[in-house]
Amino acid sequence: MVNRFRPHDLLWGMTPEQLPVDAPGWVIESVGAGQPVVVRRATTAPGQIAVGVRGRLREQRYATSMAITAISRRVMPEDLCHVAPARDLPALRTLAHLRPLLDTCGWVWGVSGSAGFELASGFAALHERSDLDLILRTAQPLSRSQAQVLMMLIGTAECLVDMQLQTPNGAVALREWAGPSQRVLLKNAHQACLVSNPWNPQEQAA
Template sequence: MSANPKPHDLLWGMTTDQLPADVPAWAQQALAAGHPVVVRRALCEPGRVAVGIRGTRRDQRFAATMPIHSIQRALSPEQLRPRAAADFPALRALETVAPILAATGLPWGPTGSVGFQLATGIAVLHQASDLDLILRTPDFFDRQHARALLAALADAPCRIDLQLETPNGAVALREWAGEARRVLLKCAEGARLVDNPWLVLERAA
């Protein structure tokens, strides 16, 4: 399968024999059970994609790389939407904010525990789970609009962590809506402070 995976995409097809020798038992069990891995932001050699394996507990996270040719199925956050029987605050929050994000006209979707549970049906959510979201912003998203969006999301039933996905990496909506001149941009090369996350040639001083 040909693919161009993006951060937060869920991928199926990684096998236990592709794991390093020091992998924890729970990660082996997750892959053996057919669980997907999630694309993470990191550099790796050509023909491979950086991924993370998650277990059922919050502290069960393992970083690895996956051969691109092994990908059998890919699911992006924007392909996931709220479903009926939203038993957790995070799922109720997703239903609440869906029309707000749809009104931006930009691609968006849930990531983290909510995205994983919606994609797989595996119960990883609990009553205190946050709602992690991405909003794909290929063009400049000014700070005034960021503040308005942050305010519109403030009444959700749980804490929301929304990342603006720029062509150069991701920046937290909460941070871009703040007053600091420089914000933290997360990219494959690492994290750096920038004035404008949408400027390709921006570099930290």
């Protein structure tokens, strides 16, 4: 079992018995149905991984932790790029539209959010007005001009596309990095802070 997990990874193996005693009923129901949990950005005790449980409603999100030894399966966002969808919805049609563009962009990309959850698990998580959540693995800096070109490409989509750049220091929204603000919000397991360069958070804006 790979022991290095990243935000947006989906994990199987959580059972109702592993949940806190005060977990809401919908959380117990979701986990009991065999749904995966999603890795989130947070620090935990050794041997644990921070995860979130999804419910049927948008506001049903529950933060907890899971023993690494309990994990039976892991699916990463980049594993889902070419999974055939079982339903015909705007977010999934958008994914099909963007796939050839993203496959040739030179970066590793993946599907997260509701679309990723549905593609990986088979549980219905999308609806007609769902956004499409994507990630881009950017170990090396993506320039603002590159970000603007990418925003133009995804701006042609049928539904709203929310792409996160996954840098070595945390995540930043592509929309922000492509925008005019000198500083953007960088989120990692320890904090969320405004930086001028997500790949070098100590760098000061000119």
